[in-house]
Amino acid sequence: MAFRQDSFGELKVPLAWTAAVALIVCVVIAVALILSDRRGTVESSVHQSTQQAVDTVAAPVGDVISTPGRWLSGAFDWLGSYWNAAGENRRLKTELMEARRVEDRATALALENARLRTMLKVATDPAMPMVTARVVFDGRGPYRRAQLANAGSGKGVKIGFPVISERGVIGRVVAVSPNASRILLLKDVSSRTPVMIARSNARAILTGDGGDNPRLENLRGADPVREGDKVLTSGDGGIYPRGLPVGRAVKGLDGRWRVALDSDTAPMDWVRIIQFEDFSQIEGGADMTSGVLPDVKTEDPAARGSRTIAVPQTATPAPKTASPPAGVTPAPKTATPPAKAATPPAPKAAAPVQPKPAPPPAAKAPAQAAPTGGPP
């Protein structure tokens, strides 16, 4: 058995044992690291600053190192296009003819669309500002699919911004340093993206699993998706704008619906980061970020000042004889069957509303309604 031969040699501790102790200590440290890195939200991660520091260093290094790779890639592309020139020429001519037909149709539809929008006074979405960035590092492992782009907070990039390539969505920004941003791809095992099927308008959650084709989960409705259906962002949740192209639905080897991403067909060197924060950009940020709650719609002046959530008067049971005495909590109106919606609203003077924080949950309402809700 081997022993140490340095100044601690007198201890005569077998080296295999000390190695085992070091191994156990390191395992404990690694477990502690994993447990401490359970990020509920990317913004609150305690490791964010470390990640930012690494990204700040890695981005310029990757930028420099990837330059010969881009040249090489460009050279191969050039060679490939040279050999396939004749076939590509025929294909492009066919595509051009088809594109001209589509363009004519699109122009007519756009004019009609604009006219109808004007008639209906529909507010159109403003154009989103974008930041163009170059991908300098591309993690392709099964446990993390993320990229590093060379534009950061210095160029106005923030956490949560969606990122697209020239063909479609690739992911969103999850970490930002002054000169770099880390993009979580749609394929990542922790990525969840609300999408919709363009043909059926069915909603689904695009769930990454580390493979090239993320799954379509939580599909609802009859025949919601078919092979080749176009998949777009639905805009639900406010992370992505609605209608960005994602890919096409395909049946996976495991029988599940998956998506062949449009962005996979494009070179990934350049990406565009959309400076889309939330729907307040579309709906009018001033109204949504002012912090002032909208005025309460209620029949009772006393409740107006107390920020009580108003119950729709159409659901109020009409008191047949008299109102309950003051101090008695009125019955929760949410428990009222819909058939009573036609009941005439209660008279204003008969509403004995005491300011209360919020109505109880609907599930508990019937039990509480029995003793207090009926007339005395």
Place this chain on the structure above:
Amino acid sequence: MSFQAARPLDPWRWMGAPALICLGATLLLGLPFRLLGLQLPEPVFPMICVFSWAVIRPSILSPIVILLIGIVLDLLWGGPLGLWGLSMLVGYGLTLSMRAMMLGQSRMMMWAWYAGVCAVVQLAGYLFTMLAFQHSPNVLAVIWQLLATSLLYPFAHRLIDRFDDADVRFR
């Protein structure tokens, strides 16, 4: 045999330099490079170190360096901190515990052992990721990375060949 005859290994030669080379190779393979539309594979280069260090000799420094490499991988790839460190330490511990069985075997058998250790590391990564994200990663992607990593054994063999006789106490 007297201990005076033993020639201690220089940690920089058998640990520092290989670790840096593996991290450099990881950085190179992480570049956004496509050849005729195909992406390059992404093997776990540090598995070369994990396997060969355990085979060459037990050491106090090895687990520490493996943990540090794992943390660098996590920061580089953007994964949860500690994922690769823990997974590779599982592989290192397994190799260390089975070292007596592996020593002296043929190159092909050692390759098979290496592939087995890589599979255990991938399995550990799979389970830890599943626990962390409550969602199972794609098995095909895991197998693809396992295959790419298993093909790196010749580099591990070269490292073992170069250093396993350097310290006669561990023959």
